[in-house]
Amino acid sequence: MDTAAADTSTYIPRAARFAELVACGPATIKLSIIEADAAQPVTGAAIDAVRAIIAQAGGRLAATRHLNAGFAILHQGEEGLWLLLHWWLEGGIATHLLWRSDLEGEPKFAPAEPLLMACVWELGIIDFERRAWMETAMSGKPISDYLTRTMPRGTV
Template sequence: MTETLAEAELYRPREAGYLTSVETDDGTIKLSGIAAEGAPEFGEDVLEAAISVLRQAVAPKPNFGAGFAVLHRGEEAWWLLMHWWLPGGILSHGLWRADLGMTPPDFSPVPPGPMACVWELGVIDFERRAFMATAMAGAPLADYFASTMPRSRV
């Protein structure tokens, strides 16, 4: 057993923040971004590839027509996470990956197992708190959609 993590595994904050909202056949997805290096501002080709995946994915039923996604430019790959809010305070999960250097990224589904990294959990936590403070507190879903993650470090 290792006593400490290797240097490459040590935590270093990354920039994250809201990018856009995506309308799908199943509802609205708030899309936030994270970047390993610099600000999470991605080219149109990257955003279009991610949005295409989000629009083609089928949401579990029943759902509230509300969800969020995370587009993460990691050190070794692009990651795209998609979540829908379901009855009972449950969150669904989808995960895709694309190699860096491909323009546009070619996202492929990730087999079951991985869920999120430490940085993506920062966005998930923001969305959890936003959903509890708005929709689960009796406010209209519009209030949840208006609550977007400010540019911050995760």
């Protein structure tokens, strides 16, 4: 038996939901939350820190050929807090920035290892956002329709 395979994590669904819209320079970002342990909800301090990081990324977003909309994921995992920020570019392209913070103490997000992209739980929200983008903005509907299509409360 391959011991490396035996040591991998077991998939257990995690709570997920849309939280709020957040400004990022000229764009509006849909913030969704994932919690590994629903009995330990994401704190207000973590959400405040995320709002600030998204706002600070506005200059980077503005320097791209953005389409004024995107999405972010705050994932309270088992070993850390993760923040993924994506915004849409022409041609159906999503950008990608990623930060990490320890779970203990006040959140202090720092850029994550650049080779990382997303975990299996985050990919659930990314898939939802992909479909929402295709069914709204890429189907000739206004960006406002995309922004109203939010992740329903459930699991990923």
